[in-house]
Amino acid sequence: MNFFVKLFLVLLLYFSIKDYLSEHQINGLDIIEKVQDIDLNLNSRPSDREEQRMESENKNEESFLFSNESIVIRALGDVDESDLEDSKEIIENFFGFSCSIGTAAVIEDQMYISGSQSIIDASICLDLLQSDEKEIFIVDKKLWAQGDYLRGYAFIKGNTLIVRGEKSFLRETLIHEMGHHLGLSHCSDPSCIMAINNDEYDSGDFCNACKNQLQNLREEKEYP
Numbered sequence: 001m002n003f004f005v006k007l008f009l010v011l012l013l014y015f016s017i018k019d020y021l022s023e024h025q026i027n028g029l030d031i032i033e034k035v036q037d038i039d040l041n042l043n044s045r046p047s048d049r050e051e052q053r054m055e056s057e058n059k060n061e062e063s064f065l066f067s068n069e070s071i072v073i074r075a076l077g078d079v080d081e082s083d084l085e086d087s088k089e090i091i092e093n094f095f096g097f098s099c100s101i102g103t104a105a106v107i108e109d110q111m112y113i114s115g116s117q118s119i120i121d122a123s124i125c126l127d128l129l130q131s132d133e134k135e136i137f138i139v140d141k142k143l144w145a146q147g148d149y150l151r152g153y154a155f156i157k158g159n160t161l162i163v164r165g166e167k168s169f170l171r172e173t174l175i176h177e178m179g180h181h182l183g184l185s186h187c188s189d190p191s192c193i194m195a196i197n198n199d200e201y202d203s204g205d206f207c208n209a210c211k212n213q214l215q216n217l218r219e220e221k222e223y224p
């Protein structure tokens with residue numbers, strides 16, 4: 001039952017018994033015991049609520065609440081609608097950003113690695129897609145840059161991010177590239193989401209050093 005419904009019922013019972021007692025001047029032991037039970041219930045409620053409030057405060061602290069940030073998620077080429085929805089949810093839940101899903105962008109011919117229709121050049125994409133908007137492009141093609149296949153690509157404090165819409169690593173890649181967007185470089189702690197080639201050890205979160213750096217960037221308002 002909803003907490004407020006319970007509280008309302010308990011209060012209603014409490015006051016009806018109180019009224020009944022004062023009207024009828026009854027001091028029966030069983031009724032007094034009932035009233036005491038109700039008092040105990042009422043006393044236990046505020047501490048429950050306090051705990052819930054503290055839990056949610058801790059959650060906010062861990063999720064680096066950038067409350068005034070907003071970012072647009074866009075498809076680059078044909079992308080499953082669910083990949084866009086998932087990306088939106090991941091960014092909103094982890095960072096507290098407000099996210100929206102924007103219009104799809106077209107994969108232009110020069111974005112493809114020459115002769116291929118399935119591999120696109122991440123750095124050429126960023127050059128062509130760059131704007132003043134904060135945008136994450138989700139793509140279903142293989143990404144390539146600097147002689148290697150990549151899961152995502154973003155410049156440090158860059159506004160434009162590109163991420164492969166591959167469910168098995170979508171969350172890690174989005175948070176990692178968002179880390180770059182917010183000002184982080186790669187990290188040497190293998191458990192940190194900002195480390196590279198660390199699938200085995202990845203905790204799915206920033207290490208304490210990266211969290212502190214993010215906190216400082218936020219306080220100094222140095223984040224983009």
Ligand SMILES: [Zn+2]
Pocket residue numbers: 176180186196
């Ligand atoms: Zn990186």
Ligand SMILES: [Zn+2]
Pocket residue numbers: 187188189192193194195206207208209210211
């Ligand atoms: Zn780190």
